[in-house]
Amino acid sequence: MTPEEQKIIQERQRSRALIMALVLFALVVLFFGITIAKMS
């Protein structure tokens, strides 16, 4: 693997990890909202 390839892979992994973190955070907020709505 060349250094350029390694850099591209790391960049893609970083952006995917960031998106996954945002999605998980949004799901936490969504599930909290659903729980409150179901309880009321």
Place this chain on the structure above:
Amino acid sequence: MATNASLLTDEAPVSSVPMPAEWRDFVALTKPRVMTLVVFTGLCGLLVAPGHIAPILGFTAILCIALGAGAAGALNQWYEADRDARMKRTAARPLPAGRMDRESALHFGVGLSFFSVLLMGFATNWFAACILAVSILFYVFVYTIWLKPRTAQNIVIGGAAGAFPPLIGWAAVTGDVAALPFALFMLIFFWTPPHFWALALFVRMDYANAGIPMLPVVAGERVTRRQILFYTSIMAAAAMAPVLLELTGLVYGLTAFIATAIFAVMAFQVSLSRETDPAKMIPERRLFKYSVLYLFLIFGAVVVDHWVYAA
């Protein structure tokens, strides 16, 4: 999560190692443009349903419809990767372009399917979740795997898959289905053939190269033009049915009448045309574009009509 075929495009650098797909490719796998129509019709079904749903649960229902549609789109692309590679219109998708491997697309599609159905069930009700599951399974197994490669009637029967969202939106609120969402289901069902066949007329060679038996490929253009007019007439009856059955009021009735009349005129022009050069098929392209606008207009009118008469 890797691909080593990345490199069918001019821009992509030749790589000796498998590259992980970008997150944008996962978004592209869900066919976002198709999703907008699905979300809109599902939202309209939800908004006109009688009863109340908490906004966060309504939002979740629409999110689940979107995720379910995205999952079905991903599984469709997973199954059709080889065929997509032979069509100009679809060759740039993540799988045929080699930016993603098939296993990732399969896992993404299956995971998203289960997640959307389960979330729908827990957030709203299991009846709506069942219809969502049926719509995903219908699109993948009945349309994509069974009908599409075998018969020219593929999009006639398969059109049902895209007609489910108003039923799901309605069911998310009420827990059942009634005459109005069923009428909207029938409208999308009969709208699908003229919509897709208008497209198939001017991308006929693409479908022929991919071996997909679309109507213009197996029956010819004249038959397709006649069939577009035939299904447009049934669609017109389906569009007027809600007002004739007094399920909607005059706001919808007037909008549906005018919008459908324009659709019918365009379909008539297509039926009269004998153009064989795809580049010169102006009426066909116009009908295809208008058919998308038509569905937005009709469903928007259902919601406005509901608000006017509920006020």
